[in-house]
Amino acid sequence: MVKYSSELKAEVVSEYLxxxxxxxLLSKKRNLPRIQVGRWIQNFRLSGADALKRRRVKRSFSVEFKVDVINYYQTHDENFSRSIRKI
Structure with missing residues (x-):
């Protein structure tokens, strides 16, 4: 489920610009979180209108990539759970 439509994001960014x-003021007017409006504007400035569109394709990773990740963690001293906490 998408919380905000692409159309709403585009309208808000357009109104700001x-x-x-x-x-x-824009977030209060539209009853939206200020930080969310700021993110939409920043994403638009960095990547254009495509940044406001919903991605419909789930990312997938090849088996080779997954094996490489497992091998990396097995050959390095870092503990996987410690690495996750750093993120």
Whole structure:
């Protein structure tokens, strides 16, 4: 389930870029979290309109990549659970 539609994201970003409205005022006006509106604007600036669209394809990894990851953790001193906590 998508919480916010691509259309809503595009409208909010467009309104921010067109007007003299701050992120805080825009988020209050649209009843959206300020940090979320800021992320949409930042993503738009970095990657364009495609950043606002929902990805419909689930990422998949090849068997070779998965084996490489397992081998990496087996050959290095780091513990897998410690590595996860760092992220």
């Amino acid at each position: 067109q007007g003299d409205i701050s992120i805080s």
